[in-house]
Amino acid sequence: MPRPMTITEKILAAHAGLPEVEPGQLINCALDIVLANDVTAPIAIREFRRTGLSKVWDPEKIALVPDHYTPNKDIKSAEQAKVMRDFVREQGITHYYEIGCMGVEHALLPEQGVVGPGDVIIGADSHTCTYGALGAFATGVGSTDAAAGMATGEAWFKVPASLKFNVEGELSPWVSAKDIILHIIGMIGVDGALYQAMEFTGSTIEALDMDGRMTVCNMAIEAGGKSGIIAVDDTTRAYVNGRFEREAVEYHSDPDAVYAAVYEIDAADIVPTVAFPHLPSNTRPAAEARDIKVDQVVIGSCTNGRLEDLRVTAEVLKGRTVHPDVRLIIIPATQEIYRQAMHEGLFDIYLDANAAVSTPTCGPCLGGHMGILAAGERAVATTNRNFVGRMGDPTSEVYLASPAVAAATAVAGHIALPEDLE
Numbered sequence: 001m002p003r004p005m006t007i008t009e010k011i012l013a014a015h016a017g018l019p020e021v022e023p024g025q026l027i028n029c030a031l032d033i034v035l036a037n038d039v040t041a042p043i044a045i046r047e048f049r050r051t052g053l054s055k056v057w058d059p060e061k062i063a064l065v066p067d068h069y070t071p072n073k074d075i076k077s078a079e080q081a082k083v084m085r086d087f088v089r090e091q092g093i094t095h096y097y098e099i100g101c102m103g104v105e106h107a108l109l110p111e112q113g114v115v116g117p118g119d120v121i122i123g124a125d126s127h128t129c130t131y132g133a134l135g136a137f138a139t140g141v142g143s144t145d146a147a148a149g150m151a152t153g154e155a156w157f158k159v160p161a162s163l164k165f166n167v168e169g170e171l172s173p174w175v176s177a178k179d180i181i182l183h184i185i186g187m188i189g190v191d192g193a194l195y196q197a198m199e200f201t202g203s204t205i206e207a208l209d210m211d212g213r214m215t216v217c218n219m220a221i222e223a224g225g226k227s228g229i230i231a232v233d234d235t236t237r238a239y240v241n242g243r244f245e246r247e248a249v250e251y252h253s254d255p256d257a258v259y260a261a262v263y264e265i266d267a268a269d270i271v272p273t274v275a276f277p278h279l280p281s282n283t284r285p286a287a288e289a290r291d292i293k294v295d296q297v298v299i300g301s302c303t304n305g306r307l308e309d310l311r312v313t314a315e316v317l318k319g320r321t322v323h324p325d326v327r328l329i330i331i332p333a334t335q336e337i338y339r340q341a342m343h344e345g346l347f348d349i350y351l352d353a354n355a356a357v358s359t360p361t362c363g364p365c366l367g368g369h370m371g372i373l374a375a376g377e378r379a380v381a382t383t384n385r386n387f388v389g390r391m392g393d394p395t396s397e398v399y400l401a402s403p404a405v406a407a408a409t410a411v412a413g414h415i416a417l418p419e420d421l422e
Contacts (some may be wrong), residue, residue: 004254006162007231008197011137011251015120023161023260031061032136032246033095033115034149035123037105037362038066042083044124047147056091057153063095063114064088065105068362073369103334103360106130106218106302110210111334116240117232118249122146122155127302127384129220132229133213135236135250137197139227160226161260162197162253167204169267174418176312177212178304178382178402180204181219182273184265186283194224196260199253204267205230210239211306218303219384222280272417274380275400278388286405289415293325296379297410298391299403300331300358301365304382307337309403314346316407316418317353323413328355329371335360355410367391373398380409 002020005013013021015029036044041064048056056062064084069077088096095114102108106127109115119136121128124146131138141155149155165184185192198220200213208216213230220228230236232250240248272286299305299313310332322328330350332338338360341347350357364371365383373379373392378399381391386398399415408416 004256004258006197006199006253006257006259007135007229007251008137008162008199008227009159011118011120012157012159021159023159025159026156027159028154028156029120031122031149031153031155032119033061033063033121034146035063035065035105035109035121035125035128036143036146037068037125038070038077038080038084039068040124040143040146042080043143044146044150045083045087047144048150051147051151053151056093056150059092060094061153062093062150063109064093065097065102065108066099067102067104067360068366069368070102070361071099071359101335103337104302104305104362106214107306107333107337110134110214111336113240113243113245116244116246116248117236118251122149126221127218129225129228130214130218130302132217132220132227133210134240135230135232137227137229140221158195160195160197162199163193164199164201164259164262165265166262167200167202167265167267169204171204171267171270174272174404175270176402176404177208177215179270179273181216182275182280182283182400183270185219185223185281186273186275188223190222190279190281191224193220195226198223198225198228200228200230206233209308210235211308214306215303219280222384272402272405274405274415275386277386277397277399280384280386280400286401286415286417290420292378292399292415293413294380294409294415295325295377296327296329296371296373297406298329298331298364298371298379298381298383299406300333301362301383302333303384304403305331305333305337307340309382310337310341310346312403313407314349316404316421317355317411318349320353320411320421322354322410325413326410328353328410329358329364330355331358331361331363331370333360364391380406380415382406
């Protein structure tokens with residue numbers, strides 16, 4: 001009889017061709033998808049060339065997405081994108097998304113059915129852990145590991161121990177998935193899940209839609225997690241049915257699986273939360289931060305640029321105007337999200353509120369473009385990191401928050417809750 005295993009251990013065992021694995025074990029796994037973007041792919045491509053191979057392992061299992069500095073902001077970023085584009089044409093890579101078809105990678109690949117339940121996915125981007133929301137093992141790697149994956153279709157891992165975060169109860173009004181994960185990161189710290197799989201369970205998690213689940217798993221890395229994961233249920237099945245291009249494989253943790261730690265969290269204790277500079281773990285209730293004036297608000301990114309995020313934003317902004325001292329930038333995460341938001345009339349609400357709407361891009365999240373901060377400026381952002389200089393000048397500050405808090409802040413001119421506007 002195999003030992004009782006967590007969902008993460010089961011996925012890794014299956015891809016390693018083993019009946020069971022245990023935390024700390026070194027294994028070699030077959031990969032389903034290897035991902036890179038316009039920052040990391042050129043390095044991976046260079047390293048792939050050094051192998052002496054002329055062809056990638058499988059052109060249908062590599063995804064290359066130019067999203068960080070696109071549309072290109074300067075000559076260097078254009079050259080980065082060209083390296084990727086030329087490699088795609090040379091290798092016949094099918095999962096490539098040019099401007100006009102692209103999106104922020106971690107919103108785009110689930111939407112397009114490229115990743116799904118039961119997969120093992122590596123991506124040369126730390127927020128690859130987003131795909132755990134689909135019941136997959138997904139983790140970020142360096143460009144060299146991505147190159148090895150492109151060459152061999154395999155990667156080695158040390159099997160991570162698992163942490164269980166069981167969240168029970170109903171969320172209060174205006175409390176969202178972003179607040180759940182900020183609450184957890186604030187509770188355990190930026191290294192509280194170091195090289196561990198963060199498994200999210202409980203009635204609160206089960207009530208989240210896929211957009212919310214992806215937000216939660218997206219920020220597992222901000223607690224040091226190797227991955228984040230949520231087991232497949234009817235919500236997942238409804239999302240991947242007719243979308244996922246391969247056959248979904250479901251795994252579930254055994255009832256007696258062993259966890260390094262189990263955290264019990266009451267949803268009633270979670271409030272609208274803001275992460276102060278310069279760590280995602282530096283969290284405080286938004287209600288205690290109303291004295292923080294801001295210059296810019298960014299709503300978007302692989303964390304909160306999905307359709308439900310844009311709907312909440314519009315709900316707060318409707319009939320209101322952005323504060324004259326604030327710049328509000330809204331970035332739908334994919335072309336399809338952009339189109340749907342436009343058809344639902346959300347863009348009219350944004351434009352009436354004096355917000356700017358951008359084509360999909362990571363842009364300001366990493367200090368790339370489309371919203372760089374000057375010296376001493378402050379921003380509230382729905383992004384995932386607020387390190388020193390993350391969005392611009394080293395003396396600028398980034399406060400992380402949910403779309404609801406971000407939108408209310410844009411109207412008020414200082415950190416605010418939606419109910420403060422009434």
